[in-house]
Amino acid sequence: MPRGFWKGLLKVLAFFAVIGGIAIAVLRVWFVDVVTVRHNGMAPTMILGDRVLVWRDARLERDDIALCRHPQDDPARWVIGRVAVMPGGEIAAERGQLRLGRDRVTHDVRGQVRFTDGETRHTFTMSWGTEEFDDYEEHLFFDRADRPFALRAMTRINGLYLLGDNRAHLGEDSRTFGPVQASGCRGEVFMRLTAAEGGLPDEIPHGALDILD
Template sequence: MRVTIVIFVSVVLLRLFVIDSFIVRGDSMAPTILSGDYVLINKFAYRFDNEPQRGDLMVLAAPSTQQKHIIKRIIALPGERIVIENGAVRIKESRDQNGEVLQEEYLALPNTPAIGITYINLDPQEYFVLGDNRQISIDSRVLGPINKWEIKGKVFLAFQLSGFKLKKF
């Protein structure tokens, strides 16, 4: 009985403070994460001295959308400049630099449509996030950059219950 209570309390505390789960609705992150996938996030991933990195998948509070949370990939970091042109995402670290084209093997299609915001300088604590399925994703091109405090956690695991396909990040 005592062991059961300890396990129950441990699971509740983990769920409340460390790990959270979400069911994905929509294909804005396809082919990486599909509609119906379950994702687990680490709520502590970006606390203390840990900073989000380019390429990280994260769940964030959905600013002005129909959904409560959205899943996106970090493309640009605080202080960087991002330019979307000719279907490519270019990251610039300074004004006098041409920047480098971001290599993105994970994309559904190799083209990033230039909709909404196509050029922006990020302030400290701001991140530019995009979905992997750029043709249908509502992301920073429409919503603008996100602030670090909007990040709910880093995706570390995604899976499907049917056929149990596991994806680690």
């Protein structure tokens, strides 16, 4: 190829890089926050060290991943969880199975994997697969084979009930701190910007620029 071709190509690429950089800057100023995940409560959807994008002031619906202020702790502390129940709904667990309203959530378990928790440095055998409920989108979930799922039943929930996808991880969702108010939520987590190195096996997708659902 002639030298002029390569120079022209580099100019075009540089132009689009500048435009892309401006677009990202505008998004960050007006619409989007970049947040670093601080725990493995949402594994395998997100793991410790992932950097994710949050769409500010999004109208949250069931199954969205929300970034909200902790309802009981330091007001500067944020929590991340999946909206399992909207205000006025109910939640329970029966024989280790999640129930929303009168209907049970069904699982399609794909198998078991080994997962190393970056917080504790311990490696566990986890069940993983999809979860289905009415208008719920399917999503990956973890559960310790030796720890049955349990929670305190609640009816007429006053707020959003958040659940982590890693049901074996306690302390970072509404099972511990109760419902959160939508007014205290920053927005919806919708994309992984960069992926942390973690203990996920190869069969579970986990990459940069993944859409999170």
